[in-house]
Amino acid sequence: MTCDERRDSVFLLAAEELDGPERDELRGHLAEGCPRCLGALAEAQALVARLALEVEPVAPPESVRRALSARIALETRLADSRALETARGARGGWALTALAAGLAAVLAVGATVLATRIRVTRAEQDAHTRRAALDVIGSPYMRAIELSGPGLGFQGHGHLYWDYHSGGCYLRVTALRAPEAGKVYLLWFTDADGAPLRAGVLELTKDGEAQLLTEMPRTIDVTGQVAVTAEADARATRPTTDAVLHGELEHF
Amino acid sequence: MAERRDDLTLMELVARRDASALDELYLRHSSLVFALCLRILRSHAEAEEVLQEVFWELWRSSSRYAAERGSARVYLVQLARSRSLDRLRLRRRREALLADAGGPSALAAELGGGSRVPSALAAAVSGEENRQVRAALCELSETERRAVTLSFFDGLSHAEIAAHLGEPLGTVKTRIRRALLRLRGLLMNPGNGDVR
Numbered sequence: 001m002t003c004d005e006r007r008d009s010v011f012l013l014a015a016e017e018l019d020g021p022e023r024d025e026l027r028g029h030l031a032e033g034c035p036r037c038l039g040a041l042a043e044a045q046a047l048v049a050r051l052a053l054e055v056e057p058v059a060p061p062e063s064v065r066r067a068l069s070a071r072i073a074l075e076t077r078l079a080d081s082r083a084l085e086t087a088r089g090a091r092g093g094w095a096l097t098a099l100a101a102g103l104a105a106v107l108a109v110g111a112t113v114l115a116t117r118i119r120v121t122r123a124e125q126d127a128h129t130r131r132a133a134l135d136v137i138g139s140p141y142m143r144a145i146e147l148s149g150p151g152l153g154f155q156g157h158g159h160l161y162w163d164y165h166s167g168g169c170y171l172r173v174t175a176l177r178a179p180e181a182g183k184v185y186l187l188w189f190t191d192a193d194g195a196p197l198r199a200g201v202l203e204l205t206k207d208g209e210a211q212l213l214t215e216m217p218r219t220i221d222v223t224g225q226v227a228v229t230a231e232a233d234a235r236a237t238r239p240t241t242d243a244v245l246h247g248e249l250e251h252f
Numbered sequence: 253m254a255e256r257r258d259d260l261t262l263m264e265l266v267a268r269r270d271a272s273a274l275d276e277l278y279l280r281h282s283s284l285v286f287a288l289c290l291r292i293l294r295s296h297a298e299a300e301e302v303l304q305e306v307f308w309e310l311w312r313s314s315s316r317y318a319a320e321r322g323s324a325r326v327y328l329v330q331l332a333r334s335r336s337l338d339r340l341r342l343r344r345r346r347e348a349l350l351a352d353a354g355g356p357s358a359l360a361a362e363l364g365g366g367s368r369v370p371s372a373l374a375a376a377v378s379g380e381e382n383r384q385v386r387a388a389l390c391e392l393s394e395t396e397r398r399a400v401t402l403s404f405f406d407g408l409s410h411a412e413i414a415a416h417l418g419e420p421l422g423t424v425k426t427r428i429r430r431a432l433l434r435l436r437g438l439l440m441n442p443g444n445g446d447v448r
Binding site for chain 1: 271274275278279282283284286287288290291299300301303304305307308311323325326329330332333342385386389403404428429432433435436439440
């Protein structure tokens with residue numbers, strides 16, 4: 001088949017109206033890098049996009065623009081938080097090395113400097129988290145649900161705040177007992193097919209509190225489940241134990 | 253007065269994480285993107301969400317944009333159509349599940365309303381800027397126009413369109429292809445209604 005003969009097929013491919021062996025053959029040809037057909041595809045895509053010009057422009061509400069700006073600001077803050085966390089980890093590693101190098105020589109002065117440095121870094125990170133959490137909680141698009149344990153007498157309580165426009169998500173947990181040795185708490189959502197989506201690790205303080213700032217996955221099931229489980233593997237891709245905290249997004 | 257930056261410059265700046273460039277692109281193209289989302293989804297709330305998703309995706313993956321494959325507007329329109337149709341299909345799957353469970357099916361009601369497509373087209377066919385596209389659509393026969401609209405804007409599969417129009421699948425498929433190729437000819441050669 002010549003490139004001229006493929007002209008119609010290229011247009012139909014751009015319009016997503018080509019299927020079966022025809023589509024496979026053309027895709028294979030394009031994958032070989034034929035400049036003529038790739039050029040024709042670009043023209044066809046532009047032409048297909050022009051079909052959308054059938055519609056008259058409609059000005060969207062200003063709230064969408066504001067929400068987009070807020071989402072970008074949140075992403076920037078999350079990136080800053082992660083950078084601070086990395087820096088904190090690096091400083092912690094350096095601290096261990098320093099301690100191992102020679103306890104007698106380090107003395108109180110060095111330890112004080114180190115402790116101050118860690119406190120400052122942690123305070124900076126907490127401030128970032130607080131600001132981002134306030135953005136989520138203060139959003140007009142915020143939804144909140146409660147997370148609780150599965151039975152009477154079970155410890156722990158949580159609130160999940162979700163800004164459904166910016167995608168920012170903030171979880172605050174209180175009165176949660178420490179997980180078994182060697183385990184960590186993980187937060188889970190469910191996607192549109194009901195599969196679990198790992199949302200992050202909860203770092204519990206000695207007072208049984210934890211907070212987690214994350215982004216709601218795009219593939220979230222808006223009527224799905226939210227759960228916290230204790231997992232032996234912090235990188236687990238699906239929960240392997242019963243939920244210690246549980247909520248349902250459909251209660252939004 | 254600030255110099256108006258072209259789309260390509262703005263796309264390059266977005267790739268370098270310049271939020272003001274994204275905002276400028278948004279101000280320039282959001283009305284068209286929103287209208288397209290609204291046209292496909294028929295829901296203000298969902299169209300607003302998809303509009304935000306489209307520009308968010310642009311922000312997150314602007315490096316995927318290849319200028320030689322089309323203008324920023326074409327890229328945004330393709331993205332908006334694709335994401336809107338994804339959302340529409342997800343909604344329909346949920347409605348189908350509800351219908352299976354004995355609940356109401358908006359899709360069934362929607363497909364039963366024979367006047368929906370023509371009236372929607374009539375509403376859209378106004379204004380000067382897009383005269384050429386509307387003129388090209390008007391050159392199609394009524395059945396061709398309905399089939400193209402159901403496929404292109406409403407995201408129905410060929411089988412669904414065949415069921416809706418009460419025609420064989422092969423006929424529908426051929427008609428859509430023929431109509432699209434005719435549209436291509438009409439848009440590339442405006443004024444010649446016989447172009448195929």
